[in-house]
Amino acid sequence: MMVVRPIQANDHEALRELGRKTGPGFTSLQDNDEQVATKLEAGLAAFTAGSVPVEALYLFVMEDTETQEVVGICGIESAVGLSDPWYNYRVGTLVHASRELDVYNQISTLTITNDHTGYSELCTLFLTPEARHSKQGSLLSKSRFMFLAEFPQRFNEHLIAEMRGYSDESGVSPFWEGLGRHFFSLDFAEADKISSMDKVFIAELMPKNTIYTNLLSKGAQDSIGKTHEATTPARRLLENEGLRYTGYIDIFDGGPTLEARVNDIRAIQESQYVKVHIADIPPDGETYLISTTEFSQFRCCMSPISRAGKNVITITPDVASALNVIESSTVRIVPLSSGRRF
Template identity: 80%
Template sequence: MMVVRPIQAEDHAALRELARNTGTGFTSLQDNDEQVAAKLEAGLAAFDAATPLEEALYLFVMEDTDTGDVVGICGIESAVGLSDPWYNYRVGTLVHASRELSVYNQISTLTITNDHTGYSELCTLFLLPEARHSKHGSLLSKSRFMFMAEFPQRFSEHVIAEMRGYSKDSVSPFWEGLGRHFFSIDFAQADQLSSMDKIFIAELMPKNTIYTNLLPKEAQEAIGKTHENTTPARRLLENEGMRYTGYIDIFDGGPTLEARVNDIRAVQESQYVKVHIDSAEPEGELYLVSTTDFASFRCTMAPLTRVSNNLISVTPAVASALNVTEGTTVRIVPLSSGRRF
């Protein structure tokens, strides 16, 4: 059984191994010892703090309870851009027209912005290839919504998620058509640098509006386009209510999805119930089930049986994975939109 829980100090080796597998363009977890150590330190500090940190990184791992192996990771930044600038491009439209010449042209533009400063961010979602089955990806991603629903005071009213942009053979057409002209370095190097220090972005990026029709065709086509490995994650978030509103990553052109936290399906529809432990195996629809604890938060998925209005039945295996006992209060929501209790 898979369970999502807060990262712990002893997960360092597993986190380092996950970082070796993410690949070029996965900015928030790269094959870099320094970044991995900093990520772990930030994740531990978020859960150890006596009071909520203004900029906290809540980092979770997915553990296979049968083997003890860590097979995935996900995170939530409580707020972005408060101490380091948060940059992206806003895709806009300019009209160039002349009635006298019978000319009317709509031109797509890119303008660098800090519009999402202070928003919470879903980040660092990665699942090892061998674990990408049985809806594990849905559990890993949506467990964050259960945590946000349980602790809304720790997050902004709005949340964003930057999707990895399109690339082929580790080459980003958007970067080659735009960023390289101002940075004179490869995409992989710029992407790695941005994860550690964003100051150089402000120093080198053009401040003026960019007309996309001046970019190579391949770069234009990559705007708002998602990497093939990230497309399932994008669909999952869109099914929960997040939307692309015309903001893209300044490096690879990947789309930024956003929503009000309270408008997200898993947050909006989740409810409290108490646990009854029964060895009978329920059948049917899968539910997310999460605890109400903070530092020992846990989330798994399982079919449930409704015993009464506010009581659900779970197996001993589910109760063990969640570390709950008879009568414990938990939060539940259908794994996917559709039929409910």
């Protein structure tokens, strides 16, 4: 059984191994010892702080309870852009018109902004290829909504998620080649590696003036707001939960930024508290996300459930063990898939 839990100090090697598998364009976790160590330190600090920090990185791993193998990671930044500026491009439109010349042109533009400063961010979602089955990607991603629902005081009312932008089979980003490369003598993989440690440095050297996209290469234009093939399922999942693309893109690869109000997200809106009844009989109901109410001992898994009374659900001993709950413990539940209610 798979369970999502807060990252721990002994997860260093597992986190390092995940970093070796992410590939170009996955800025938030790369094959970099320093970045991995820094991320682990930040993740541990978030769950051990004595008071609610203004900025915190809540990191979670997905663990196979049978093998104790870590197969995935996900995170939530409580607030972006407070210590260092948070940059992205806003896609806009300018009209150039002349009645005398009978000319009317709508031109797409890119303007660098800090509009999402202070927003919370879904980040660092990665699942090993071998584990991408049986809706385990949904569990890993949506477990964060359960944490947001349980501890809303730790987050902004607005939430964003940057989607990995399009790159070709060789790992080359057309958006970077058409724009960023003109200001840096670096290929995309090298620029991405540097940005994973110091994104602000590169962002501050990007052009601050409005960019007319018709001056970019066709490949760069076509990649604006386009998601990497490996990230398309994650985008679809988030959109089914209520996040939307509103015209903001990443400054490096042109990937879309999705956003929503936290309280408008389906899994948060529909989640509810119930008590658990533990029985060695597999429930025959629909699959639900089930999460605990403890902060540092937060757990989330997915399982079929059935009613055992008013506001009581039945789970198996295996599920109870994965969640570290006992008979009559309070848990939060929500249907795994949108459009279904308990």
